[in-house]
Amino acid sequence: MTWHFTTDPATFRAAARAHLAADPARNTAVLTMMDGAELLGWWTGPDGTVAGVLAGSPPPALTFGAVPVEAAAALVLPDGAEPATLRGETAAVEAYAGATGLSWEPAMGIRLFRLGxxxxxxxxxxxxxxxxxxxxxxxxxxxxxxxxxxxxxxxxxxxxxxxxxxxxxxxxxxxxxxxxxxxxxxxxxxxxxxxxxxxxxxxxxxxxxxxxxxxxxxxxxxxxxxxxxxxxxxxxxxxxxxxxxxxxxxxxxxxxxxxxxxxxxxx
The missing domain is CATH 3.40.630.30 (Gcn5-related N-acetyltransferase (GNAT))
Structure with a gap:
C-alpha cells in the first residue's frame, strides 16, 4: 500500500483511470484540476488497485478526491513537502492532519451536491x-x-x-x-x-x-x-x-x- 506521484497528467490518467471513472462525483475536484496541477498522486491498495487520488497546486495546496482514511493518514509528499492548505472529504482531511501532527485551523466547511x-x-x-x-x-x-x-x-x-x-x-x-x-x-x-x-x-x-x-x-x-x-x-x-x-x-x-x-x- 503506497502513494505514487507524478507531474504528468497523462501518466496520472493512465494509472488512475478506473478509480476516477468509478466515482466521478467524489473525484470531481481532482478531475477538473488535473490538467493544470503541479502534482498528482494516487494510492494503491494491497492488490495494486488504485483506491485514492489527489491533486496539488500552488501555494502549495492539496485537494483530495475519493481517498480512504488509511491512505490519507499514510500520505507523505515528495521531498518531505508539507501543504499550506488541504481540502477534501472531512474524514480523510482529519486523518491526514492528525497523522502529520501539524497545527491546523478549519478554513471552510463545504457540502458536495449532485443533481437529482x-x-x-x-x-x-x-x-x-x-x-x-x-x-x-x-x-x-x-x-x-x-x-x-x-x-x-x-x-x-x-x-x-x-x-x-x-x-x-x-x-x-x-x-x-x-x-x-x-x-x-x-x-x-x-x-x-x-x-x-x-x-x-x-x-x-x-x-x-x-x-x-x-x-x-x-x-x-x-x-x-x-x-x-x-x-x-x-x-x-x-x-x-x-x-x-x-x-x-x-x-x-x-x-x-x-x-x-x-x-x-x-x-
Missing part, C-alpha cells in the same frame, strides 16, 4: 439568462474577487484569464434583470468522465433575495446537461443556509461533506 431531477423555481425569477461576454469582464472580475474573499479562497491579482476561458468556451452565464442590468453569474466546468460542476454562483449584493441565483444556477445546470453531463455537481458553503436550501429546491441532493484546513508551518 432539475426543478426550476416556479414562478421563474424576473429576467433572463444569457452567455457572458468580454464586455462583462470588468464587472465579472469584481464579482469573482468578492466571491473569492467571501469563500476564503486564495486571491488572485487578476481574474481576466480565468473568466475569459469560461466566456470563450460558453461556460459562463449571466442573469440580467428585466431592465438589462447584469445581476448574477454562474459558470460550469467542462464535462470530464461524465460529470460537470456548477461553480462561481454569485449575485451582486444589492440584488440578492430576488431569485437571481436560482435563475442563473438553473441556466448553468441546463447547459451542463446539454453538454452531455450525466452527473451535475456543485459545492456549497455549510455556513450559508440560504444557498444550501436553494440548491435542494432546485433538485440537488447531498453527496458528502468536505473540510478545508490551513496548516501552521513547523517552527
Amino acid at each position: 431531477e432539475l426543478t426550476p423555481q416556479d414562478p421563474a425569477p424576473a429576467g433572463r439568462s444569457r452567455p457572458g461576454g468580454t464586455a462583462d469582464l470588468p464587472l465579472l472580475c469584481d464579482w469573482t474577487a468578492d466571491f473569492a474573499a467571501v469563500h476564503r479562497y486564495e486571491p488572485q491579482d487578476d481574474y481576466t484569464d480565468f473568466l475569459t476561458e469560461r466566456i470563450t468556451e460558453g461556460r459562463l452565464h449571466v442573469w440580467e434583470a428585466p431592465d438589462g442590468r447584469p445581476v448574477a453569474m454562474a459558470a460550469v466546468s467542462r464535462v470530464i468522465e461524465g460529470q460537470a460542476r456548477v461553480h462561481l454562483v454569485y449575485t451582486a449584493p444589492a440584488e440578492r433575495g430576488r431569485g437571481h441565483a436560482a435563475g442563473v444556477t438553473t441556466a448553468a445546470t441546463r447547459a451542463a446537461l446539454a453538454s452531455g453531463a450525466a452527473q451535475v455537481l456543485l459545492f456549497t458553503d455549510l455556513a450559508n443556509p440560504t444557498s444550501n436550501a436553494l440548491y435542494r429546491r432546485l433538485g440537488y441532493r447531498p453527496v458528502a461533506d468536505h473540510l478545508g484546513v490551513r496548516f501552521t508551518p513547523r517552527a
Whole structure:
C-alpha cells in the first residue's frame, strides 16, 4: 500500500483511470484540476488497485478526491513537502492532519451536491439568462474577487484569464434583470468522465433575495446537461443556509461533506 506521484497528467490518467471513472462525483475536484496541477498522486491498495487520488497546486495546496482514511493518514509528499492548505472529504482531511501532527485551523466547511431531477423555481425569477461576454469582464472580475474573499479562497491579482476561458468556451452565464442590468453569474466546468460542476454562483449584493441565483444556477445546470453531463455537481458553503436550501429546491441532493484546513508551518 503506497502513494505514487507524478507531474504528468497523462501518466496520472493512465494509472488512475478506473478509480476516477468509478466515482466521478467524489473525484470531481481532482478531475477538473488535473490538467493544470503541479502534482498528482494516487494510492494503491494491497492488490495494486488504485483506491485514492489527489491533486496539488500552488501555494502549495492539496485537494483530495475519493481517498480512504488509511491512505490519507499514510500520505507523505515528495521531498518531505508539507501543504499550506488541504481540502477534501472531512474524514480523510482529519486523518491526514492528525497523522502529520501539524497545527491546523478549519478554513471552510463545504457540502458536495449532485443533481437529482432539475426543478426550476416556479414562478421563474424576473429576467433572463444569457452567455457572458468580454464586455462583462470588468464587472465579472469584481464579482469573482468578492466571491473569492467571501469563500476564503486564495486571491488572485487578476481574474481576466480565468473568466475569459469560461466566456470563450460558453461556460459562463449571466442573469440580467428585466431592465438589462447584469445581476448574477454562474459558470460550469467542462464535462470530464461524465460529470460537470456548477461553480462561481454569485449575485451582486444589492440584488440578492430576488431569485437571481436560482435563475442563473438553473441556466448553468441546463447547459451542463446539454453538454452531455450525466452527473451535475456543485459545492456549497455549510455556513450559508440560504444557498444550501436553494440548491435542494432546485433538485440537488447531498453527496458528502468536505473540510478545508490551513496548516501552521513547523517552527
